[in-house]
Amino acid sequence: MEGPLTVLILTVGRSYDRLIHTDNRPSRVTRIAEPSAIRGRKCMKASSIYFSATCAAAAIAIGSSSPLHAQSDAPAQAASDVDAIGEIIVTAQKTEEKLSRAPLAVTALTGDALAKNHITDASSLASSVPSMNFGMYGGTARLAIRGVGFNSINAGAEGRVAYYTDGIYFSRPATALSGFYDVARVEILRGPQGTLYGRNATGGALNVITADPTSDLSGYFTQTIGNYNLFTEEGAVSGPLSDTVSGRLAVKIVNRDGYGKNYGTGNDVDNAATQSVRAKLRFEPSAETTITAAFDYHHENDRNYGGHYGGQAYPAVFPVMLSTLLTRQQLGGPIPPTVRDFDSLIDPSNRRTFYGASLTVEHDLSFATLKSITAYRHSNYTDKYADGTGDATPLTNSEKANQISQELQLSGDSDTFRWVGGVYYFRERINGHVDIPLGVDLLNLLGLGPIPASPNGYVHGYWAGGIGKTETVAGYGQATWKITPELELTGGLRYAWERHKVKDSVQFDFSAMTTPNPLSSALFTPAPRSDSETSFTPKATLSYFFAPDSTFYVTVAKGYKSGGFDLGATQLTPYNPEKLWDYEAGVKTRLFGGRVQANLAAFYYDYSNLQVSVIIGNIVNTKNAAKARSYGFEGEIQAILAPGLRLDLNGSYLNAKFKDFITANTDLVGAPVLNYKGNTLPQSPKWQGQAGFEYTHDLASGSLRLRGDVNYSSRIHFSPFNIRTISQGEFTKFDASIDYIGGSDKWQVGLFVKNITDKTTIASATANSFLASNSLLSYIDPPRTYGVTATVRF
Structure with a gap:
């Protein structure tokens, strides 16, 4: 049981440095870049960049890595310089504030802040954000905010947290695993966020804003070397090409040995081999x-994202995984030594390629700003792995998608009103499938035979997939009435057709694979089907500014998925x-001359028509079967305790419960229909939090920064049926780092360690069907990692 004192001690958070922007400009990645002009309420005239092949080659040759790329946003602050929490300019509501x-x-x-905490992707980000949880299945990210997440296992499924990069919606959940590099914030x-973001932002939105070109020749290079033979290089070069043209090139390369071993082949598993590049x-x-x-462009070719054998989900039904009773020739195999390992003749295989292009045009009309965002995205991935032990039920997830989007925005600000409106078009084509051939000897052992012998030991088994197309058109608007200098009323509405x-x-076929x-x-192929829908997603907010940088607000908003x-x-x-x-109230305040920043929120959700996975026959279907x-409440506090x-x-x-959920447990054959009212929603830990202490000490030349963080979470259920074996128990993890920042701020070197106690935790898990003995398919968080990071800037 967690009492108030325990919660106070354990609600802990990583630091995220607040940079001071006295001219209301958003963060920029390159520290030495200076603004060339300020137009109206726009943050900064687009900087120019010098981008010669010589400079690009030099930056890449030096090598690069993630830790300090955004520290070029501003000089590393010495102890004597920090007397207040810095302010950040955000564009969460599509206007700067x-x-x-x-x-x-x-x-x-x-x-x-990302660099100091060694946050390199959405997985490592989640622990720094209240009410956020990260999971994974079959190489796709499962982002959840306030218990609103992603639990479908079908190809082509979409999440409930919208993922954006530079204002562009990334529809495919797999793309959220590609990592961060050269990020401004x-x-x-x-x-x-149904009004401004629309579809699939029921839980919220994650916006990645990458670094823009700079007006001066500048760049950085970071090299990280760590255990598991980790080598990460990240770098960027930026500068003017002419008086009116500038550019930026950023590169990141990651190579790492695996966290586990496949004892069937001798190869390591959960390794990483990725390459990423971005040009602007x-x-x-x-x-x-x-x-x-x-x-x-992003590419991966490794043995990552495989599902591990995590034990038996229902030991009373299947005490053991039956494939462990079979020989290698029968496609069986023993249980691996640890949950991080495999024992299979099939290595996990991860192949993925993501790329895209965009064109953003901004024009100042004096009374308003017109903005156009045109984008194309392509994603293609195939992940294949056994269930951690043996080869009788190998699983392949494959998906290829192309999307185009066009958004037009018009925004303005006056003494009385601040407003933004726009139209949005999105089209996507997905070709995806799930493939699970089944071992002949396993089927006979299950009593489903006699199944005749097959040349390769498999029958065709389960295959589900196809082609899906989505098209949507939406119009939206949001306006804020400045009733008085202290009181504002905001209203918004979005209408969408989809x-x-x-x-x-x-197919579900026991015929031999020849x-x-x-x-x-x-193979069963019904006639093509189509359907359309419309949605209205309004929002209303009343804000009261009781101090220059202190706000109280109440909000009513609607979201939809x-x-x-x-597919299949x-x-x-x-x-x-x-x-x-969503019915929500919050307060944000700065105290003690800006030395303390507190952001608090409380909310109540009324959630209807939940899309849940049910099995009809042998086929996974999504149905609207729950309410x-x-x-809950959440808080963020940053404080300068002393110089x-x-x-x-x-x-x-978070208290997230089903109000109504009548179904049979889809994991089990012949389970009775029950009402699971009162069960906790998946990915909804009751308590979670973080705390971080950071001390910076000035030296004769440069400064020394020490940091320690602790992260706590209560139990996390991964199944709507709240089966204890399909969950992660409460845990606490610790991180630490030490950095030396050179006196000129042109270089930095540091040591880091994450998950100091080497705690093994599960990011997500699901129960396999009876054909795989209801075994647990588990995805494991990283073990203890440590290393050294060095950065140079020019």
């Missing part, structure tokens, strides 16, 4: 117009959109 005055629950971390919006060109034909073109088309197939083709004559079809479910009727109403309610000494706290309490 101070974080302390933004009337919504949003966490903003600058690139410097990350904004995490908690609560439904900015053209400023006039003082009123800025045109930014961007291209990014159409879904699907052509899919499914060719490599997983499809058989038993799109309906549609599951061959369902004749679509599932409907989810709906969530839920959630309430050079900083405290960072964040924590949350």
Whole structure:
């Protein structure tokens, strides 16, 4: 039981440095860049960049890594320089505003904060954000905020937390695993964002804002070397190409040995081999117009993201995994020594390529700013792995998707009103499938035979997939009436139309595989289906500024998750959109001359038409089969306790329960239909939090910075049926780092260690079907990692 004192001690948070921006400009990655002009309320005239091949080659040759890329945002602050919490300018509401005055629950971390805490991806980010949880399944990210997450296992499924990079929606959940590099800041919006962000932002939104080109020649290079033979290089070079054109090139390369071993092949598993590159060109034909073109590419080829054998989900039904009773020739194998290991003749395989291009045009109309964002995204990945032991039920997840989007925004500000409106178009085509051939000897052992022998030992088994198409058009607007200097009323509305088309197939076939083709004559392909839907997502907020940088607000907002079809479910009727109403109040205040910043929020959710996975026959379907309610509170506090000494706290309490959920336990064959009312929603720990202490000491030359963090979470359920074996118990983890910053701020070197006590925790888990003995398919968080990081800047 966690009492108030325990919670106070354990609600702990990583630090995220608040940079001071006296001219209301947003964070920039390159420290030595200076603004060339300020236009109206715009943050900064687009800087120019020098980008010669010589400089690019030099920066990449030096090598690079993530830890300090955003510290170039501002000089590392010595103890004597820090007398107040810095302010961050955010664009969470598609207009610039101070974080302390933004009337919504949003966490903003600058690139410097990401670097100091060694946050390199969404997985390591989650522990720094109240009410946020990160999970994974089959190479796809499962982001959850306030218990609103992602639990589908079908190809083509979409999450409930919208993921954006530079204002562009990334529809595929797998892309959220590609990591951060050359980032100016990350904004995490908690609560439904249906008005400004639209579809699939029921839980919130994660905005990644990457570094822009700079007006001066500048750059950085970071090298990280760690245990498990980790070598990470990250760097960027930036500068002017002409008086009106600038550019920026950023690169990140990660190579690491695996956290575990496959005893069947002798190879390591959960290793990493990734390459990422991003290029930006900015053209400023006039003082009123800025045109930014961007291209990014990400590639992985390793043995990562495999599901591990985590034991038996229902030991009373299957005390052991039956494949362990089979020989290698029968596609069986022993249980591996630890949960991090495999014992299979099939190595996990991860192959993925993501890339995209965008064109952003901004034009100052004097009375308003017009902005156009045009984007194309491509994603292609295939992950294959056994269940951690043996080879009788190998699983392949594959998905290829292309999307285009176009958004037009018009925003303005006057003495009486601040407003933003726009139209949005999105189109996507997905080709995905799930493939699970089944071992002949395993089926006979289960009593499903006699199954005739097969040349490769497999029958065709389960295959589900197809082609899905989504098209949506939306219009939105949000306006703030400045009733008095202290009182503001905001109202917003979004109307969207969406159409879904699907052509899919499914098979469950015990005929022998005589060719490599997983499809058989038993493949069932119904006629193509389509459906359309409309949605209204309003929002109303009343804000009271009781001090220059202190805000109290109350909000009512609606969010929705799109309906549609599951690829491979061959369902004749679509599932409907989810709906969530949020009733929320919050306060943000700066105290003691800005030495303390506190952000607090409390909320109540009314959640209807929940999309849950049910098994009909042998096919996984999504149905609107549940209602839920959630309430909780969360807080973030940063404080300067003494010269050079900083405290960072964040924590949350969440009570997320089903109000109505009538179904059978889909993990078990023949389970009775029950009402699971009162069960906790997946990915909804009751308590979680972090605390971090940071001390910076001035030396004769440079400064020394020491930091320690602790992270706590109560039990996390991964199944809506709240089976204790399919959960992660409460845990506490510790991190530490020490950095020396050179006197000129041109270089830095540091040591870090994460998960000091080497705690083994599960990021997510699911129960396999009876064909795999209801074994647990588990995805494991990283073990203890440590290393050294060095950065140079120019």
